Amino acid sequence: MAPIKTTEDYYFILEVAQTDTTATIRKSYRRLALLRHPDRNPGKNSTAAFQLLDEAYRILVNDVTRRDYDLLYPSIKKSKPASGSRNTKHPPPKQASSSASRSKTNETTQIAALQKAKKDREAEFAKSKLIIEGEIFQLRRTFNQLASTIRAFEEIERAEEAEEAVANSWSAWAFSPLFKRAVETPEEKQQKANDRLQRLHAKSFKQRSSVSTQAKLFECENKLREREQQLRVENSKDDAKIIRLEQSLRMKKEKEQQERQRAEREAAEKQWREYLEREKAEREAREKARKAQEEKERVEREARERARKAQEERERIERERKAEKERKARKAQEAKVAAEKEARDTKQREMARKARADQIERMRKEDELRGIFNKSYESSVSKEPIRDGSGHILYFPTTGSSHASASTRNGPILAVNACSHAGWWDKIHESGNCEDCGEYRRHYRLQCPSCEMKACPACQSILRTRSYPHSATPRKHRGSTTQPQSGKTHDEYYLNQHLYDI
Numbered sequence: 001m002a003p004i005k006t007t008e009d010y011y012f013i014l015e016v017a018q019t020d021t022t023a024t025i026r027k028s029y030r031r032l033a034l035l036r037h038p039d040r041n042p043g044k045n046s047t048a049a050f051q052l053l054d055e056a057y058r059i060l061v062n063d064v065t066r067r068d069y070d071l072l073y074p075s076i077k078k079s080k081p082a083s084g085s086r087n088t089k090h091p092p093p094k095q096a097s098s099s100a101s102r103s104k105t106n107e108t109t110q111i112a113a114l115q116k117a118k119k120d121r122e123a124e125f126a127k128s129k130l131i132i133e134g135e136i137f138q139l140r141r142t143f144n145q146l147a148s149t150i151r152a153f154e155e156i157e158r159a160e161e162a163e164e165a166v167a168n169s170w171s172a173w174a175f176s177p178l179f180k181r182a183v184e185t186p187e188e189k190q191q192k193a194n195d196r197l198q199r200l201h202a203k204s205f206k207q208r209s210s211v212s213t214q215a216k217l218f219e220c221e222n223k224l225r226e227r228e229q230q231l232r233v234e235n236s237k238d239d240a241k242i243i244r245l246e247q248s249l250r251m252k253k254e255k256e257q258q259e260r261q262r263a264e265r266e267a268a269e270k271q272w273r274e275y276l277e278r279e280k281a282e283r284e285a286r287e288k289a290r291k292a293q294e295e296k297e298r299v300e301r302e303a304r305e306r307a308r309k310a311q312e313e314r315e316r317i318e319r320e321r322k323a324e325k326e327r328k329a330r331k332a333q334e335a336k337v338a339a340e341k342e343a344r345d346t347k348q349r350e351m352a353r354k355a356r357a358d359q360i361e362r363m364r365k366e367d368e369l370r371g372i373f374n375k376s377y378e379s380s381v382s383k384e385p386i387r388d389g390s391g392h393i394l395y396f397p398t399t400g401s402s403h404a405s406a407s408t409r410n411g412p413i414l415a416v417n418a419c420s421h422a423g424w425w426d427k428i429h430e431s432g433n434c435e436d437c438g439e440y441r442r443h444y445r446l447q448c449p450s451c452e453m454k455a456c457p458a459c460q461s462i463l464r465t466r467s468y469p470h471s472a473t474p475r476k477h478r479g480s481t482t483q484p485q486s487g488k489t490h491d492e493y494y495l496n497q498h499l500y501d502i
Contacts, residue, residue, distance in 0.1 A: 010056035019108045029057040139217040146210040153203040355438025419451040421463045
């Protein structure tokens with residue numbers, strides 16, 4: 001990939017910081033693309049500004065190109081701003097946070113530079129450490145080889161010393177007569193001496209080489225430790241600087257956040273005060289309208305109440321007048337009804353008294369005729385005429401007739417009604433007086449099927465028990481269970497009974 005060659009401040013164009021994430025850059029690009037699109041800004045430089053915005057987004061959204069751009073960014077920041085390079089007009093950032101964003105960008109740049117220097121230092125230390133560790137490994141291997149060679153020389157020397165000690169021991173001298181020892185020649189002794197001398201020289205050389213190798217090994221190890229200590233010191237210094245910068249950046253962020261929260265809080269309080277004032281004005285207007293409506297309703301209610309009371313008073317007076325009129329009319333009607341009832345009761349009592357007297361007379365005559373009829377029945381058996389007390393013939397008996405008549409020289413013919421009032425009496429639904437007692441019946445009367453006599457139910461029961469056409473036994477009166485007393489005639493008895501009933 002070709003290196004990036006540009007002098008534009010892409011972070012400034014996209015209105016983001018160098019430490020912002022890719023998601024923040026993408027979000028800012030979408031917002032600015034809607035604002036700076038040529039269709040919405042039909043100006044001369046709108047197309048160039050939109051192309052510059054698209055180029056900045058394309059460089060910063062890719063991690064590789066953004067890393068390459070970040071390496072050039074400190075030099076780009078020192079040059080002129082991107083807005084002056086192409087003479088484009090971008091909306092300036094918010095005035096409240098412009099200085100803070102610049103200081104934040106410087107601090108983030110310093111942090112990035114320190115972190116980059118720290119990474120480079122660590123990389124360089126890793127390379128030097130790898131070289132020194134290789135030297136240390138080679139020196140340790142050489143030292144181990146020298147040590148093993150020196151140990152071999154020492155073992156050979158110990159073996160020779162042990163052989164000489166065995167040869168010069170008491171046991172070897174004691175057994176010398178038995179075992180004959182080999183005698184060395186001068187050449188062999190000279191060869192052994194030369195070999196011993198060479199081994200001694202080689203051992204001393206190896207020892208000196210081992211000491212120098214060990215010194216070099218110690219030197220390499222010390223060098224590695226010193227570099228590691230230097231790396232730690234430098235890293236700690238950079239870490240302290242980074243911590244201070246991060247603390248400063250965090251404090252600035254917190255301060256910006258506090259300022260933003262304070263501005264938002266003040267705006268919210270202002271909106272809340274405006275809302276409360278509007279609510280208060282609306283509430284006062286509603287309260288005023290409510291009071292006006294209540295006053296109007298009160299006046300209307302009082303007018304309706306006065307009209308209702310006047311109407312009730314008129315209705316009460318009208319009711320009292322009508323009640324008084326109805327009371328007078330009722331009293332007059334009651335007086336008229338009472339007078340009519342008194343007259344009717346008086347008339348009915350007179351009629352009942354007269355009817356009772358007529359009934360008693362009729363009953364007396366019926367009793368006389370019934371006695372005559374009984375005599376005629378007896379005489380019909382003997383075929384003799386019925387005579388009165390003076391001897392005149394009253395009835396000449398004939399066979400099979402309920403009505404008889406006779407004529408004499410001394411009087412007219414006497415007809416006797418001998419109806420027994422037996423059978424079922426029909427119910428006649430009409431008003432009228434009872435033919436027996438004379439009482440006025442409003443609803444109905446009973447009619448005899450034989451003689452068509454119309455009587456009330458009470459008289460009908462009396463009439464049916466009063467007739468004895470074939471017996472001489474006197475009748476019983478209504479409600480009476482006793483026979484006529486001795487010494488009294490039937491007429492006197494029944495007269496007393498009817499007068500008692502009346």
